[in-house]
Structure formats: structure tokens, C-alpha cells
Amino acid sequence: MKFLGYVYDAFGHYKAPQTLEDEFALVKFINEYLEAPQMVVTDLNDNQLLLTREGVDFYSNLSSLGIELGDVYRQIREDQPDSEDDSHQKPPWEALYDPIGLSPSEVRMRQNVKQSCLAAxxxxxxxxxxxxxxxxxxxxxxxxxxxxxxxxxxxxxxxxxxxxxxxxxxxxxxxxxxxxxxxxxxxxxxxxxxxxxxxxxxxxxxxxx
Known part of the structure; x- marks a missing residue:
């Protein structure tokens, strides 16, 4: 199945959508643009399947196609190159916050607050x-x-x-x-x-x- 990927800048502008030929191209696209100000994935009929903002997923309907977003994130982590630094083996938020010693619950709280800020x-x-x-x-x-x-x-x-x-x-x-x-x-x-x-x-x- 093919998808369309849109990448927005901080001002809400985007260039022509990228055509993603299959699920592998979809995973690569998400990995590359997950931290963008806004990323949108649709099917070829412009039905929205995924919306993320600065690494936070606001909406996902990928499961309707048998694609679980959690599995996509896991695949992205598994595709990261091996390193002596075990941060490559951890979810992005763990790798980010480990150096300052935050607990998983506090990290989740920070992520929730950031998501709420975007929606305020x-x-x-x-x-x-x-x-x-x-x-x-x-x-x-x-x-x-x-x-x-x-x-x-x-x-x-x-x-x-x-x-x-x-x-x-x-x-x-x-x-x-x-x-x-x-x-x-x-x-x-x-x-x-x-x-x-x-x-x-x-x-x-x-x-x-």
C-alpha cells in the first residue's frame, strides 16, 4: 500500500508530499521526520493516518491498516546502529532524559505537559x-x-x-x-x-x- 507523507515547518508550510511506496518507506519517513514541527501521513485518498508534532503523536489511525505505531517505533529503534552507548537501545525519551536522571513517570509527565502546551x-x-x-x-x-x-x-x-x-x-x-x-x-x-x-x-x- 502506498502513502503520502507531509512535513511542515514551524510556520505551517509544507512542500509537495512524498510518495511512500510501502510500509518500509513509511517507517523510514517517520524515523527521518518524527521531530519535525509537524508530520502528517495520509493514504492516497487523503485520509489522515498519522499526525505528530515535535516527536509527540497526536493522532494515529495506522492500526486500521494493520500497522501498529508501537511496532513502527520499535522497528526504528532496532534499525539504529549498534553503539557502546546503550542509549541506542532505549526509547528516544529514555535516551534523552537518562543523563539528567529522570524517572519514567516524570518523563511521561513532561511529555504530557509538552503535548498540552501545543494544544493550549x-x-x-x-x-x-x-x-x-x-x-x-x-x-x-x-x-x-x-x-x-x-x-x-x-x-x-x-x-x-x-x-x-x-x-x-x-x-x-x-x-x-x-x-x-x-x-x-x-x-x-x-x-x-x-x-x-x-x-x-x-x-x-x-x-x-
Whole structure:
């Protein structure tokens, strides 16, 4: 069976789809582009079979064709070249987090939070997903010259940060209450920090110094 593979960049653009002639080509495609901003696999009738974003699978209907995604991941790991470093024998998330000593449960929690960040639509969504975690979150305005961080997830109060002449962010000491329904767009996630663009920045916040 043939498939079509789409690879998106960070701006949602993609080039012409790749035709994947068989399951082996499908596995190779997934292995190559799993960490892309977005990857989509469809059949030749444009029925979606797989959707991943930055290594996280959001949707899979490959099982309807008798293809189990878990088996695909295992095949990818088995195809990795042998190495004295046993990280090649471990799932990608284990190899990534082993050096900093995270438990499997904490790794799963981090992966779940990252997936939730990608799906978050509002400030309230972000606050909810950060509850009972130790992660930090920062919201940037459209011009990227103001930032609100150190969010209190219960009352949505955050501190205003500005940039100095060298581009470093510093606390101003001013606290503001963000609007829970303000729309957000996920920018990036690092180990313990999640950053968002605040799409609906209230005028009162923009005028703050």
C-alpha cells in the first residue's frame, strides 16, 4: 500500500508530499521526520493516518491498516546502529532524559505537559496544565518587547519583565492579572520552561512600563 507523507515547518508550510511506496518507506519517513514541527501521513485518498508534532503523536489511525505505531517505533529503534552507548537501545525519551536522571513517570509527565502546551488555546488552559508542576511559563506580547512570567496559576497574576540594553530580561516588580480567555500560541518548550505568544494583549498591559 502506498502513502503520502507531509512535513511542515514551524510556520505551517509544507512542500509537495512524498510518495511512500510501502510500509518500509513509511517507517523510514517517520524515523527521518518524527521531530519535525509537524508530520502528517495520509493514504492516497487523503485520509489522515498519522499526525505528530515535535516527536509527540497526536493522532494515529495506522492500526486500521494493520500497522501498529508501537511496532513502527520499535522497528526504528532496532534499525539504529549498534553503539557502546546503550542509549541506542532505549526509547528516544529514555535516551534523552537518562543523563539528567529522570524517572519514567516524570518523563511521561513532561511529555504530557509538552503535548498540552501545543494544544493550549488560552491563558487559562496554560494555567491548568501547569498546576501541581514546577514548570515556569512566560507570555510575550506581539512585539516581543514585553513578557509576563512567574505566573500564579490560581489567580493568573504574573510579573512584568522588560529587556535591558543588552537584551536580557529583568523583573520590573510590577504585577498584573492576565485574562483567562486571552488567546495564546505555543512558541517553544525547554526542559522546565514553556513560552507562549499572547495573542490578545490587553491595552492596559501594553501601556505598562
Amino acid at each position: 488555546k488560552t491563558v487559562k488552559d496554560v494555567a491548568e496544565l501547569l498546576k501541581e508542576t514546577y514548570f515556569s511559563v512566560y507570555f510575550y506580547n506581539q512585539k516581543r518587547d514585553k513578557c509576563w512570567g512567574h505566573l500564579d496559576v490560581e489567580n493568573l497574576i504574573a510579573e512584568l519583565l522588560l529587556q535591558d540594553g543588552e537584551g536580557y530580561w529583568y523583573d520590573t516588580g510590577s504585577q498584573v492579572k492576565l485574562e483567562g480567555e486571552s488567546r495564546v500560541h505555543h512558541l517553544r518548550s525547554s526542559e522546565d520552561i514553556h513560552e507562549f505568544l499572547l495573542l490578545d494583549t490587553p491595552t492596559s498591559l501594553e501601556k505598562m512600563l
